[in-house]
Amino acid sequence: MIVVIQSKDQVGLVAGITGVLAKEQLNIVSLREHVDKIENRFFIRVHIEQETGSEALEQKLKAVLPPDAIIKVNPQPEKKVVVLVTKEYHCLADILIRNHFKTLGARVQCVIGNYDTLQNISQRFDIPFYQVSHEQKDKAEFEAQIAGLIDKYAPDYIVLAKFMRILSPGFVAKYSGSIINIHHSFLPAFVGASPYKQAFERGVKLIGATAHFVTNELDEGPIIAQQIIPVTHSHTSGDMMKAGKEIETAVLAKALHLVFEDRVLVYKNKTVVFE
Amino acid sequence: MIVVIQSKDQVGLVAGITGVLAKEQLNIVSLREHVDKIENRFFIRVHIEQETGSEALEQKLKAVLPPDAIIKVNPQPEKKVVVLVTKEYHCLADILIRNHFKTLGARVQCVIGNYDTLQNISQRFDIPFYQVSHEQKDKAEFEAQIAGLIDKYAPDYIVLAKFMRILSPGFVAKYSGSIINIHHSFLPAFVGASPYKQAFERGVKLIGATAHFVTNELDEGPIIAQQIIPVTHSHTSGDMMKAGKEIETAVLAKALHLVFEDRVLVYKNKTVVFE
Amino acid sequence: MIVVIQSKDQVGLVAGITGVLAKEQLNIVSLREHVDKIENRFFIRVHIEQETGSEALEQKLKAVLPPDAIIKVNPQPEKKVVVLVTKEYHCLADILIRNHFKTLGARVQCVIGNYDTLQNISQRFDIPFYQVSHEQKDKAEFEAQIAGLIDKYAPDYIVLAKFMRILSPGFVAKYSGSIINIHHSFLPAFVGASPYKQAFERGVKLIGATAHFVTNELDEGPIIAQQIIPVTHSHTSGDMMKAGKEIETAVLAKALHLVFEDRVLVYKNKTVVFE
Amino acid sequence: MIVVIQSKDQVGLVAGITGVLAKEQLNIVSLREHVDKIENRFFIRVHIEQETGSEALEQKLKAVLPPDAIIKVNPQPEKKVVVLVTKEYHCLADILIRNHFKTLGARVQCVIGNYDTLQNISQRFDIPFYQVSHEQKDKAEFEAQIAGLIDKYAPDYIVLAKFMRILSPGFVAKYSGSIINIHHSFLPAFVGASPYKQAFERGVKLIGATAHFVTNELDEGPIIAQQIIPVTHSHTSGDMMKAGKEIETAVLAKALHLVFEDRVLVYKNKTVVFE
Known part of the structure; x- marks a missing residue:
């Protein structure tokens, strides 16, 4: 206990x-x-x-x-989790495998995607997939539909496994302390639409990833885990993106493991991680 | 405290x-x-x-x-340490630098070498160096001379910083729980006189080092810290030896830091390390 | 090219x-x-x-x-691969995911298991699974059945993804240079049936994995990749086994990536890896 | 050759x-x-x-x-090096040790400091130390004095081993391609006077260091090597600074090794590193 x-x-x-x-x-x-x-x-x-x-x-x-x-x-020993995705499969597939073989430390309730790209992989593991398109509706309506689905499952945590839409402060507040995100990160940091292209142009030798709770801004909030993967001059920006996906998968897996074992305590904008 | x-x-x-x-x-x-x-x-x-x-x-x-x-x-906040060496400088030099700038977390009392190779570097840092040759005397006499010097300083720990003589069970028992050793280690393990040559011939991709308390056998005893360094096909056995020295230096430094901060508890042949 | x-x-x-x-x-x-x-x-x-x-x-x-x-x-840009397994899912699942999303750099032709444990996960990805039990038959017959299946697919490589039967020298010779195996490895090395139990009892601080070509002995042969994962006193031997699976999965993935991109050249018992 | x-x-x-x-x-x-x-x-x-x-x-x-x-x-097999420092000893001491034992791959000609703090350690290794204070003179005069000393030794490389003064574009241009700097770096990046305090407040789990050639801006220029060290909630900002020094020392050592073995080629703002 x-x-x-x-x-x-x-x-x-x-x-x-x-x-x-x-x-x-x-x-x-x-x-x-x-x-x-x-x-x-x-x-x-x-x-x-x-x-x-x-x-x-x-x-x-x-x-x-x-x-x-x-x-x-004695917090719920097997957490309930809803996963939000867009099109990239790498984090979701890792979660689905661990869920399937009961080593995730949580039970995936459903997957919600703003595209249907990852419906097929979800269904291969008998996990319900819901598409909620963000197109032709405003953010409030889009988020209301997602929240409706989430609330049906009453999950302990919502995992943004490469979910590429920015959530409103209202949505984040509603699920305060429950939303976990993974994002790429670099030394030095690159802001904007094409971070891997910028990292390539800067000639970095490391690519990183950060898993964190979501508070008000998408890529901010208390950090749970960070790690890096080395790259070299022979990596194209496409190779860097591939390397980035490997490290994102690993860091999110580690962060979820820590959270699901109740090893992460949050206060203000920081975590205490009893690894 | x-x-x-x-x-x-x-x-x-x-x-x-x-x-x-x-x-x-x-x-x-x-x-x-x-x-x-x-x-x-x-x-x-x-x-x-x-x-x-x-x-x-x-x-x-x-x-x-x-x-x-x-x-x-409130164990002695600044431990007293005696360092035993043979000819290799890498671990000793690192210890002397940290000692000199007061970041070792202990005070080096003296250095004892079975050769005089490292007398010069010790003296550059104003640390007394004693040569106790192992030649033309039996092990009992050799160890008695070393023990005589050690006891003069009453150190909390004895660090074997690449000391290449095997200590007798009697000597080890006398300083039970106080002797820390660093040695190379490999995947798979190689026994014998030329481990780096064997590692080269086996084509390993990793070289490791292990810091441990000395109990009865030189390269056994409760493990404090271990780490590895990657090597490739382009490493000659000489290059592997150089890489091995880098990782030995780093692992011993880490182990000493942990021990000097009273983070390592020993029971039977294992350690608990509250890092 | x-x-x-x-x-x-x-x-x-x-x-x-x-x-x-x-x-x-x-x-x-x-x-x-x-x-x-x-x-x-x-x-x-x-x-x-x-x-x-x-x-x-x-x-x-x-x-x-x-x-x-x-x-x-211009060696076959997309290699054909047959995967041999026993009961452990971790390496196979990773290979199936990468194969499914076409990032493996090879195409999995089929999975052969001496138990049917991993039939379900293979079928979820539409990969043919064949059970060839080793029970109630001698090794020659067992291996002949496996070889029969393998030869039907004429693969470039045979991946032992935690296949726990020891292959005969004859079988290995028949597929010389084509068989890739993953196995746990430790500092120091532990031989025998319960390596994780031994590692736990020894109090190691690292657990490793080695991917290699199979020559005559199961856990020997030219090393392709090795890596480690740190463990602490708080790891039970079960936790160590879990950590071991994580690192086995990662090392096999890396080794396959290197081999499938024709970056690994073998001569005698060593590899040259042009990473 | x-x-x-x-x-x-x-x-x-x-x-x-x-x-x-x-x-x-x-x-x-x-x-x-x-x-x-x-x-x-x-x-x-x-x-x-x-x-x-x-x-x-x-x-x-x-x-x-x-x-x-x-x-x-056949570029000069043993490069000549001048080291510029301020007050922090960690990088300089590592360079002096390697220089003393002839494993640096270069010969340190002298150390120049804008304070006299590191005179003592330099002299312990018989390396000339020159103090060039930046006080009570303008930058042009300060840099002219430094350049005068440097030119006396005609070094192949100038190593900024925690030299905390910003060099003018003119100075950098004069030694174009020859100045190597080490600086801390973070995920996310922190700009300003107290990066460790900011990193502590942000609750980062990694601290990094970057070694690079200096072009026009102090912390910019082609990156040679980068690496990180993990930190936890138990690190105070002072502990983070200590960890930062360890990784700065290691990264600068690695970068110098690569440069001195002529493994680093620079073009525009990027390096090719033939490790």
Whole structure:
């Protein structure tokens, strides 16, 4: 069983929490705690050997914690996930394979695409696919249709697996803390429509990817995981794009693994990742 | 202040320890705990914001822990280190630089070499160098002379920075848990006098290094850190040896950093590394 | 168009080869040459901008090369591949995805398994699956059945994607230079039935994988690619096995990419990889 | 012996070059060629087994190459280097160690600092140190003094090992193609005075470093090498700075190794690196 808590920091929090657990005869297998001194914020993740009733334990923990504490006792061990896509298959296919063989740590409920390109691959894994075109409608209507589908499944997380439409602040706020995005990233950073072309022209030796929670802007929000892949002068901008897809797939897979195991705590624009 | 404890596992240990800390009004900035379920062994490292008297706190912690507990309260923040070398300079030079600029996390007391090759570089950094030749004497006498020097400095750790003599079980036992070694390692493993020649002949694509505590055998003992460096067909066996030295330097530096920050706990033939 | 040549080394080989190409008005986009001085062996890979008739060019190249030269002009740009599996899905699924989206650089002809475990995933991608059980028959018969299926498809390469039966020297000889295998590997190396259990007990900090051509022994033969993934004390032996699968998948994908782009030349027990 | 050439691309260049070498009975041990199709630019590096007179060979090569060809036959095997520093020791110390043990592939002639902070470490290795303060003088005078010292040593390369003054376009132009700089870099990029503070506030999971030739702007110019180091939520901005120094040291070392072995060819704002 996992317990994850964050609150403002004060002396005695670990003692209070683990005192409750000890009184219940619960054995701690692994514990990680971190205090952000600048924000005076306390974060803890406790892996407990036994299972027990969540609600009663949560009440007992509440009694020893500051009123602002966010407590997750035994969070849903198998999260429900909705995946949003556009046309690129690489991240979705990896998710579908892991989902199919039950190593994703979550259950994919459905895939929603603004094109029908990835309908075929979804159906090969018996996952419902919905096309919601963004064409000939305004963003509010487009997002309302997506939200309607999402809400039918009540997922724990919404994964933007190369979903190329920019979501409105309203949509993001509605699913606050639940939307995970993957995007390319570079050293130095390139802004605009053709980042790989720019990276090629700049002659970079690394291509990266960043997985993050979505807050207000598409490529901003608390970073969960980042990684890079080396490239050389022999990479065309097309080769760089291919390399970018490999690293995007790997970074999103890692970020989802961390999130689905309740290892990622978010506060303001940063994460604490108890890897 | 750092507190590091290991003992047999039982319910309530974290509560007991952190209860003592809370009563002293000590704030925990970072805590990591791990239980080895197979060995039923408990490991914890607590980073406390304040400083306080070590002995009194140790007594209070003892009272809430099993009798076999090994407790280190506020372990020596700047360890004393003696470095043993033979002829290769790469690891020693890196240690001397970090020592000189006070980023090693320890203070090098002296360097002992079975040749005088590295006397010059040691002296450039004002570090005493002692040559103890292994020639024309038996191992017992050789080791007794080294031990005599070591004991004069009473170091916390002895670093074998490419020391190429095999130490006797008696010597190792005398400094049990204090000797750190770096050695090359390969996929697959090569035994014998010319590992790089064998690696070259096998056409490996990786060369590795392993830093570990020395127990009974030179290249065995609890592993602290390992890392690899890629090689290609264009590497001669000499190039592989050069690459090997780069990775040995990096892995030893990392292992020493972890040990000197009291992040490495040893039990039987394994380590817990709270990185 | 790609030209790949190996032969004994002598002065003037590059001049001879590129002289032929220049006379044909063929432009070299990328060229890599390597001489193994110990074996006195010459290796070259030339990427030519234009396409041209292979046979005529091969004859002209033959005229300027030593009689032992192995010349591949414009090798089959899309290789045919047969995949052998047992029960583990991770490598096969990755290959099927890449094959399905035409980024594998080869076409999977069929999958052969000694169990039917992976029939379902193969069929989801419309790839023929044949079960050839090893039970109740001797190895000769088992291998004859497999060879019968393989030969029907006349593949360029046979990929052992976690195929757990040891192939006989006769079978390996029949497909000499065409069989690619992936296996776990460790620092230090562990031999025997439960390598992950041994790795866990040894407390390693790295887990690796090696992709190689199969010659006479299952886990030997010229190495194509190797890579590692870090592990910690918190990995159980089951977690290590999971990490091992991730790195096996990645290393096999990389090795296949290199082989299918004709970047890997084999001589005796080593490879030259023009990455 | 090494031959490095770049010129505009046309059919027959490799044949022409290697034809000259074959006529001289020179054996090619390793050859790498690359054509940038967008720039129509040809790059080649040839490693020849024997040594021979450079000037005669250069003339013969000139005869088979386009008039714009830049030919380096047997470039100075041990480059002369001047190092510019400010206060940070990490890159300089690594260079001094490699220089001292003759593994740098170049000879450090002197160190020039705008403070005297690194005089002591330079002198420990018997390397002349000159302080040229930037205070109480204008940039033209400051740079003239530095140039005066540099020109006394006529170095092949000027290494900015954490030299924190911005050089004028005139100074850069005077040493065009000879100045190598190392700087931190991030995903996403942070501009301004406190990049580590910004990286900390953004919660990045990677810190990088870029080594590059200096052209007009300090942190721009053709990239030679880039690499990253992972960081976590537990890194303070001070820890991030330390991690940044480690990766800066490693990346500069790698870039210098590549440049000093004549593996880096520059054209416009990009490099071809024949690693």
